[in-house]
Amino acid sequence: MIRLFRFLKPYRYWVVAIVALMFLQSIAQLYLPTLMADIVDIGVMHGDTAYIITMGVVMLLVAAIGTLCNVTAGFLSSKTAAGFGKIVRGNVFSHVERFSLQEFDKFGTASMITRTTNDITQVQQVLFMLMRMFLSAPLMIVGGIVMAVSKDAKLSLVLVAVIPLLTGVIVFVASKGIPLFRSMQTKLDRLNLVLRENLTGIRVIRAFNRTDRERNRFGEANEDLTRTAIKVTRIMSVIFPIMLLLLNLSLVAIMWFGSIRIDLGFMQVGDLIAFTQYASQILFSLTMVSMMFMMIPRASASAVRINEVLNTSPSIADPAAVKKSAPSKGSVEFQNVTFSYPGAEQPAVRNVSFTAETGEITAIIGGTGSGKSTLVNLLLRFYDVDGGSIRIDGADVRELSQESLRGMVGYVPQKASLFSGTVADNIRFGNEAATREQIEHAAVVAQAAEFISELKEGYDSHVSQGGTNFSGGQKQRLSIARALVRNPAIYVFDDSFSALDFKTDAKLRDALQAETSDATMLIVAQRVSTIMNADRIVVLDDGEVAGIGTHRELLDSCEVYREIVMSQLSEEEIA
Incomplete structure (x- = not known):
């Protein structure tokens, strides 16, 4: 004492x-x-x-x-x-x-x-x-x-x-x-x-x-x-x-x-x-x-x-010598990444390697527990890799300060999390300096403007703790708007479209493609329809890469991906 x-x-x-x-x-x-x-x-x-x-x-x-x-x-x-x-x-x-x-x-x-x-x-x-x-x-x-x-x-x-x-x-x-x-x-x-x-x-x-x-x-x-x-x-x-x-x-x-x-x-x-x-x-x-x-x-x-x-020192700390200039383009590369959660009997991901290029959409799909969200956690340095490396524009994320790293990323988590305040406050959470016009534009792209306009006080409407006065889909769209207003070099969507109906999902993806054309986009998804048009799809199976390619390429070459597609789409849709 x-x-x-x-x-x-x-x-x-x-x-x-x-x-x-x-x-x-x-x-x-x-x-x-x-x-x-x-x-x-x-x-x-x-x-x-x-x-x-x-x-x-x-x-x-x-x-x-x-x-x-x-x-x-x-x-x-x-x-x-x-x-x-x-x-x-x-x-x-x-x-x-x-x-x-x-x-x-x-x-x-x-x-x-x-x-x-x-x-x-x-x-x-x-x-x-x-x-x-x-x-x-x-x-x-x-x-x-x-x-x-x-x-x-x-x-x-x-x-x-x-x-x-x-x-x-x-x-x-x-x-x-x-x-x-x-x-x-x-x-x-x-x-x-x-x-x-x-x-x-x-x-x-x-x-x-x-x-x-x-x-x-x-x-x-x-x-x-x-x-x-x-x-x-x-x-x-x-x-x-x-x-x-x-x-x-x-x-x-x-x-x-x-x-x-x-x-x-x-x-x-x-x-x-x-x-x-x-x-x-x-x-x-x-x-x-x-x-x-x-x-x-x-x-x-x-x-x-x-x-x-x-007295507990954080296991993840900024390096003593931080790189003077942080990466700006946002190209992401996973090189033989291996990681185990503390106390786990086996690695959550093993020898994962792929590249997400700027201006392209890279999707990650796989069964439950295959390691999709783990890769997102590693990219944001919520955890550090046990083996291999994650690089942004050639720089290892461990050589960057955590603030500069996360400042480049617009992250939409798997579970949408809102804070008590107003709708505008929650969108501005992604960028404190955002103007009202930028907030409204982000809401339009995120397909949230329509339901916000129906609220009694619009963007000044109250948001309860945890966003309990909004539906799951509304919370997801507000979380996406929060990431968009940040205007980052890298967008990470961790199964962020799961609560949306197919029509809204399609409209949102079209709007995002136009809005994020000069950024790197990583989409973690369960639904095949969400990532069919991605430039690159990474298929995970039990923590390992089972295949990488486009939708058509993977249908021909990857058995795991083919099983996922057949479980979700009809033969007419596949054809």
């Missing part, structure tokens, strides 16, 4: 101020019992009203100074802790943004959300407590012991007997709680995972009448987390009853032995009152320390999880 405190650097002066204020507040608190003892031993015992009033005013001033220091320190501590949380969240988010899909697969989305929110909140809360207590509590304990000894050294033996007992209880309970706190955060990940799957898959769950199953699954994860939380609470709750018991027994012992020493003339009444207050301050400070020990184990577990993210 200490390693995370490096993010406190912008607030270092505030931390110094908090330390100084808490020091003054502690001194004020330690001075008050002595003033009270003087009032009793001098003012009350001798009937000196003027002394009582004078010292009373001094006590009020000291108390006011201590209160002011405490309130100011609390305000600064709160702002510092909140600022620290903001900085850590920002750094975690920025670091995660650089992760490849491999790191996301490793941590999982639900865990990443928990680490960025709940885990950072746990550390932030403990930081607030530490700034208030890390100086105040030890100073009160040490200072209280010194002042108590100055009043009566022998009576201080009561504290000598009690303090080790309290310390032992705190250490024992903390040692039992730390593993459980770590387990709680893992189980919170699981709960978030189940909840996220339930919310994102609600249509499928209801369509298959699996609501009861999901409710039970969530209940099991929730119950598991609750059991662990109750177990931790039971262990931690032991501290407070023991603290109160030892505190009260200590005060009874102090009053008992103190009265004896007063009776023997070794101690004055005011000193006993002051001693009792110092004992209360010492034991109260130990209670505060125990509270910190209750929070620190969970925060420590959270800090480990946060550091695990921050």
Whole structure:
């Protein structure tokens, strides 16, 4: 957890101020019992009203100074802790943004959300407590012991007997709680995972009448987390009853032995009152320390999880020496590309080689799991190849910065993804500088202008999170418009026409051909009708190239392609 405190650097002066204020507040608190003892031993015992009033005013001033220091320190501590949380969240988010899909697969989305929110909140809360207590509590304990000894050294033996007992209880309970706190955060990940799957898959769950199953699954994860939380609470709750018991027994012992020493003339009444207050301050400070020990184990577990993210280096990073001039034409070449997903038993693609030339349409087709989308992921460097290379205008994509590489590509994913905002905002996502005319032109080419014009507010119509207020075909067309407005050198359509009817599909392909004549176009498709007129068709089978050629050439030379065509088209259409 200490390693995370490096993010406190912008607030270092505030931390110094908090330390100084808490020091003054502690001194004020330690001075008050002595003033009270003087009032009793001098003012009350001798009937000196003027002394009582004078010292009373001094006590009020000291108390006011201590209160002011405490309130100011609390305000600064709160702002510092909140600022620290903001900085850590920002750094975690920025670091995660650089992760490849491999790191996301490793941590999982639900865990990443928990680490960025709940885990950072746990550390932030403990930081607030530490700034208030890390100086105040030890100073009160040490200072209280010194002042108590100055009043009566022998009576201080009561504290000598009690303090080790309290310390032992705190250490024992903390040692039992730390593993459980770590387990709680893992189980919170699981709960978030189940909840996220339930919310994102609600249509499928209801369509298959699996609501009861999901409710039970969530209940099991929730119950598991609750059991662990109750177990931790039971262990931690032991501290407070023991603290109160030892505190009260200590005060009874102090009053008992103190009265004896007063009776023997070794101690004055005011000193006993002051001693009792110092004992209360010492034991109260130990209670505060125990509270910190209750929070620190969970925060420590959270800090480990946060550091695990921050210490993970992205498996895909920009090269130390980036090529000065990025490719501009967009010719794409796959050279003996081989790739395996982490943990997979066999490669997803093996020795794949083909070229997609500028101004041509290159289509990739194959059965489910043949590796079509994998090639797209490799081109965009979501993953890096295990063997071979992918080149754009002769330059290996690993020699380019990820930003410049992806800046050349207009990507339409297999699953259309829209963001909350307006229709225009979603199209402009592909090019922030796009004008209204460019947005409307991209929509026209993508065959989206017609349904957009029927919306109540047109291009300013609201888009729900995930685009749930649009149909699958509408979302695909908006995703295509988003890629078109980018005006890239390379277009990648990853099965992006699957939700379109045949008429719209044909009109869209004709419009795209005219719009993208000077660009490289890669189309991943399941439907033969979508790619029949492509300049080059790459047929994949079980991760390997089964054939490359035009539609007619492949019908004659590639058995795999012929089977795909015959399963989709009639004999008249094939002829």
